[in-house]
Amino acid sequence: MPDDRNSPKQVSSSGRERILDEAEHLFHTRGYNTVTMRDIAQAVGIRQASLYYHFPSKEQLFVAVTERMFERHRLGLQQTISENEDNLRSQLSAVGAWFISQPPIHFLSMVHTDMPLLDAENTARLSACSSECIFDPICQIFAQAQQRGEIRNVRPQLLAGFFLSVIESLPFATTFANAAPKEFIVNEMIAVLLDGLMRD
């Protein structure tokens, strides 16, 4: 917590943070376009116009929300990966558990539906942020496993995309009536992936 002598109350639950929390929940469950500033204000418990004291526009609020979310994933993934440095299987399993523990990103929806509504500058910002915080860490897992000789030489980017696309489809897959729990699906996926990659 920053040492801001002028802050009258706790910094941790400042008005701005409460807005970011509620906005994140709404944006990433219903999408940028569908959520209105009134929805967010109502969730926070203030009036719609009051949001504009904290954020200059809906778009800037969305960017702030999304960057904070990506950054949280970057830290979470970094810690998860460093705690399981022994082998690829345990790393992937831990990473899967990390994603399951977080609200779904709905990355494809974000890229396809939300991003095109933003300024070109903000689109570029968020794209870069998503690569650094999510895609690159997963890539590194596979790249390092290859350096250790643990798996065959398939392009890490391909494998990372592979892995993430299945993770992303989990929220949908588990809407089926007879769906298995998320943890089961992820581990099954990892098993299929590795039994094809492992040298016997």
Added chain:
Amino acid sequence: MPDDRNSPKQVSSSGRERILDEAEHLFHTRGYNTVTMRDIAQAVGIRQASLYYHFPSKEQLFVAVTERMFERHRLGLQQTISENEDNLRSQLSAVGAWFISQPPIHFLSMVHTDMPLLDAENTARLSACSSECIFDPICQIFAQAQQRGEIRNVRPQLLAGFFLSVIESLPFATTFANAAPKEFIVNEMIAVLLDGLMRD
């Protein structure tokens, strides 16, 4: 082509069909919410209000468009699968080629962003339609390969979800600067999948 004696012009390019064509292109590149009836009318070359002669509402137009698209996939998949009955690898490769030949479905975006804006009844219709036309056929491919003893016993639903989630992420994956062509990615995916499933 149906034998409609009263049709004054060719049925193939009737006004209704032209609207469906343009609406499909717009809806499935930009999403239900973002596309306006004026956008569709402009693409067709008529005025916005004229659309309401053919379809009672934007929602019904979207449902008609999406059902027609799913049905096209059902027929395309059926033919593709029947033309490659020998083994799983050639079937999957052909199915991958089929999906690449079609405009992306953006299924996850549709479920996450578009569907919740529709009536519960229409949501149910489209969900059922997507299962019958897309999910079930892919499931059958894997189930039959298991019956032939070609692959291990992993739940076909899991493998179908696996396969489709990667197909769905192709439009995104190929936006990267140094991206490989779609065909390459799909075949690489199939190779990883099968080398883990094939009995050696």
Added chain:
DNA sequence: GTCTATACGCAGATAGAC
């Protein structure tokens, strides 16, 4: 920091002429 009030534009849909 939050409020009320309001300006402004846009999107879906209807009415009725041709």
Added chain:
DNA sequence: GTCTATCTGCGTATAGAC
């Protein structure tokens, strides 16, 4: 079948009081 004209509601954003 397509048009013009219009109604209605909603969403973002601003102005200014407290």
